[in-house]
Amino acid sequence: MLLPGKTIGVLGGGQLGRMLAQAATRLGYRVHVYEPQAHCPAGAIAHQEVNAPYEDLAALTAFARECDVVTYEFENVPAAPLQAIESLTQLRPHWRVLETTQNRSREKRWLRDNKFPHARFAEVTADGDLAAGIREVGVPCVVKTADFGYDGKGQLKILTEADLPAALARFAGQAVVVEQFVDFACEVSAVVARSASAAVRVFPISENIHTHHILDFCIVPARVPAEVLALAEKLPRLIAEKIDLVGVMGVEMFVTRTGEVLVNELAPRTHNSGHYTIDACMTSQFEQQVRAICGLPLGAVTLLSPVVMVNILGDAWAKGEPKWEALLAQPNVRLHLYGKAEPRPGRKMGHFTVTARDADMAFELAQKYQARLG
């Protein structure tokens, strides 16, 4: 057990690292952040910030030697250098978990091999036959690059065979996954935590609404039937056990119109859809991450109030500084900003949560407050 006072190393210095650092420092831990870009959101909170490329083994080694445990907040950290860290300190989750989940081909294969429900897919290697892959899965389908995909980046929806030439041109020379297009009823997700002693806790399921492929609203409790909720909680629990997770993991799922739950994506870190836990749960996903990687007892995941989380993207700055005062005047709103200087369109700059007596009311208010912000 790593007690308060020990040093937690975080690879990646974005907002997930920042909120992890906030939770960890509140519990009395020291936090060191490793991030290629200077002045990162997490660096402003951490005791130490190291700026070096992830491939710089000497810098990574020096960083790891100062930490009692190392975790990551970003899944595109190359897995190979992480192996080197493991001989110096504890890496949680294990690098194999990252290796499996950071590449869509490996991730989908893992889901298939372990019999977790998922959308039908075909893998196409960099020099493989994309047209054959698309024919195998059938249209409509979605082509996704195997590496470095998030928030719908590196994706193309194929509606008919006529879209084939565009897909061939765009993905030439890239390894991809071709996935059946799921006409889902809704999207849900869960953050699951598993400790070194194999205790597992799943946070309340979030119903997620995306706009232009980026998460816009998280509604909790999710407005889905009880059987769907039960499945959406059971799958992350089983996945955490099967993959031997120590830490937290976000599990994104599609709910089909017939009530099936399909696993879409795994992220072995805290998740945007779990931000609501800071304001509406007994334990936040970030504190849970600290507890899980430090071997402390996991915290209660009780929901204290129905809640909706709204992402604040750089687009909110289109007409100048957003009207924070209007938002902050609401008694049921909490605002979180990540300290990013440059509000680019699509960039996650912060979020706010709205609590209310039920999820529908919280969602209605959240939409109203969001519309007034920009």
Ligand code: AMP
């Ligand atoms: P991803 O980067 O895989 O999480 O995809 C981002 C978003 O694109 C998802 O949250 C869905 O809204 C949509 N999407 C991705 N894959 C599919 C699919 N196979 N069928 C339907 N929508 C999808």
